[in-house]
Amino acid sequence: EFFNSHGYIEVDTPILQSIAGGAAARPFITHHNTLDIPLYLRIANELYLKRLIVGGFEGVYEFSRNFRNEGMDRTHNPEFTCMEIYVSYKDYNWMMNFTEQMLEKICLDVNGTTDVQVGDNVISFKAPFKRVTMAEAIKEFTGYDIEGKNEDELRQICKELHIETDASMGKGKLIDEIFGEKCEGNYIQPTFIIDYPIEMSPLTKRHRTNPELTERFELMVNGKELANAYSELNDPIDQYERFVEQMKLSEKGDDEAMIIDKDFIRALEYGMPPTSGMGIGMDRLAMLLTGQTTIQEVLLFPQMRPEKVKKAAENGEEQATEE
Numbered sequence: 001e002f003f004n005s006h007g008y009i010e011v012d013t014p015i016l017q018s019i020a021g022g023a024a025a026r027p028f029i030t031h032h033n034t035l036d037i038p039l040y041l042r043i044a045n046e047l048y049l050k051r052l053i054v055g056g057f058e059g060v061y062e063f064s065r066n067f068r069n070e071g072m073d074r075t076h077n078p079e080f081t082c083m084e085i086y087v088s089y090k091d092y093n094w095m096m097n098f099t100e101q102m103l104e105k106i107c108l109d110v111n112g113t114t115d116v117q118v119g120d121n122v123i124s125f126k127a128p129f130k131r132v133t134m135a136e137a138i139k140e141f142t143g144y145d146i147e148g149k150n151e152d153e154l155r156q157i158c159k160e161l162h163i164e165t166d167a168s169m170g171k172g173k174l175i176d177e178i179f180g181e182k183c184e185g186n187y188i189q190p191t192f193i194i195d196y197p198i199e200m201s202p203l204t205k206r207h208r209t210n211p212e213l214t215e216r217f218e219l220m221v222n223g224k225e226l227a228n229a230y231s232e233l234n235d236p237i238d239q240y241e242r243f244v245e246q247m248k249l250s251e252k253g254d255d256e257a258m259i260i261d262k263d264f265i266r267a268l269e270y271g272m273p274p275t276s277g278m279g280i281g282m283d284r285l286a287m288l289l290t291g292q293t294t295i296q297e298v299l300l301f302p303q304m305r306p307e308k309v310k311k312a313a314e315n316g317e318e319q320a321t322e323e
Contacts, residue, residue, distance in 0.1 A: 003061050009061070022048075027040040028067050058087070060085070064083075066082050079303065087276055092194070095276040130191045131192045134175070137183045141186060148212075190220070200214075204233055205230065227278055227279065232272070247259070247260060
């Protein structure tokens with residue numbers, strides 16, 4: 001209703017994809033027998049929605065089922081629901097305003113108030129939300145200034161902060177680990193973390209005043225990411241170079257690095273207008289609005305560990321026990 005009232009169009013994009021693009025995540029892989037090619041379950045629908053902007057749509061959105069072959073915990077399920085929206089001739093500043101207006105309205109519609117009780121915390125979705133840069137957040141909670149630091153210096157910071165790293169991690173992953181370990185959990189009230197280093201954001205436009213940063217924000221609520229958004233990168237040359245850097249990370253062993261999507265590069269060459277996009281985790285939003293603390297409470301059929309089968313000690317019969 002909120003999107004339709006703004007004139008944006010709901011669309012469907014492929015779930016089976018030839019390239020697992022649009023996010024840094026491990027995909028589920030399958031095989032198409034007739035075409036004899038590998039296919040991937042969608043980890044994100046971003047690159048297809050941007051193609052629609054290239055094709056002339058001014059605003060599109062999709063509620064999608066996404067799949068990521070990664071860990072499970074109280075806020076992660078391998079199959080989850082996401083909403084992504086892309087609007088042409090907008091930037092991340094506009095999208096921040098749009099996002100907080102949307103969440104304030106949803107909270108009022110669902111609960112009749114902008115305040116939500118989640119555990120011991122009362123979370124207010126009353127706009128506007130606080131804005132903090134990534135560098136400011138890390139400096140506040142660790143005392144370290146990451147601006148201008150190279151990979152070796154960031155590794156040393158991680159070591160001093162007792163954060164585990166491995167050889168496959170580039171600058172972006174190292175900064176992400178620092179923020180995730182030391183900062184993220186401190187943001188209980190809705191807060192936009194903005195202006196991410198370029199190494200963390202291969203699909204994002206460079207910042208208009210600092211080319212080492214990007215025009216990206218993530219919305220943190222109750223100590224977890226709820227939404228992620230950019231001023232979208234629409235320069236095909238810059239995008240190709242970013243993909244090449246991702247491939248270098250892949251060669252170092254980063255299995256979440258992005259693959260070069262030549263079809264997407266070709267679409268950008270035709271011309272994509274300035275665009276802003278935003279994705280929001282619908283399961284996590286449902287958790288917040290209903291005061292739940294685990295994602296399993298808002299899913300009818302969450303993924304669970306399989307039952308273990310063990311031999312009965314006395315009679316030799318098999319017994320199933322749930323782990």
